[in-house]
Amino acid sequence: MRYEMMLPHQIRTAIDGRWPVVLPLGVLEYHGEHMAVGMDTLAVTGVLARLEQERDLVILPPFYYGAASYAVEPPERMGSLHVDAEALAPFAKAMFLGLLRIGFRNIHFIIHHQTENFSAGMPTDLAFKFAARQAIFAFLEKERGEGWWGAESMANYYAQQSSGDDPFNWIKAHPLMIPSKMEGYPFDHAGQGETSLMMDLYPEAVDCARIADGKWYTGSARDASRDFGERGRNLILAQLREAIR
Numbered sequence: 001m002r003y004e005m006m007l008p009h010q011i012r013t014a015i016d017g018r019w020p021v022v023l024p025l026g027v028l029e030y031h032g033e034h035m036a037v038g039m040d041t042l043a044v045t046g047v048l049a050r051l052e053q054e055r056d057l058v059i060l061p062p063f064y065y066g067a068a069s070y071a072v073e074p075p076e077r078m079g080s081l082h083v084d085a086e087a088l089a090p091f092a093k094a095m096f097l098g099l100l101r102i103g104f105r106n107i108h109f110i111i112h113h114q115t116e117n118f119s120a121g122m123p124t125d126l127a128f129k130f131a132a133r134q135a136i137f138a139f140l141e142k143e144r145g146e147g148w149w150g151a152e153s154m155a156n157y158y159a160q161q162s163s164g165d166d167p168f169n170w171i172k173a174h175p176l177m178i179p180s181k182m183e184g185y186p187f188d189h190a191g192q193g194e195t196s197l198m199m200d201l202y203p204e205a206v207d208c209a210r211i212a213d214g215k216w217y218t219g220s221a222r223d224a225s226r227d228f229g230e231r232g233r234n235l236i237l238a239q240l241r242e243a244i245r
């Protein structure tokens, strides 16, 4: 269900049922002349819309205003919209704190932008990961008081770490694609992989007639197809079914 469309009784059902609550996190960034600037975020919302058809899921309104960077193109007349990670972290902390206050304990965010080396992190996901940790510490300290971790009730903390009972599992970060699980489906920027995925999820966001010469990263987009994108989507879905529980 889309969070903004939920009635309070449905929200309470989601809390009590420990439904995953998922934030599509992304950017607005130049993706060649042939693709919409929302690509990295649309890829997440498009796949989540499919996942939602098969299970209980709360999808938060997507956040598009991440740190796109101007590494691909300067913004003037090209469309990339960059917000510094330093500005994102306080916003994200407040948002996560708000979600914890509502009662959600199974929160996830999924990001596709700059995730080829996800464990090391990039500015947008690092800001949200940092904010998630800060929000959890702030929430626990307010709810349980200082010394909450050292209290006797936490004696089995290390045993619970892998389960949902560990507060630090309340908010999890995921890349949309895990390269080792993509079976050779290419990870690129506006190339065959992303263009195909967009043709499958939001065909209106692609105009293949506009694939431009002179950009090394869009050359492979000429090999894009809707069928190939469907393959990518199915690989992503298989991986998300495991990650989002």
Ligand SMILES: [Zn+2]
Residues within 6 Å of the ligand: 031, 039, 040, 113, 188, 189, 190, 194
């Ligand atoms: Zn992209």
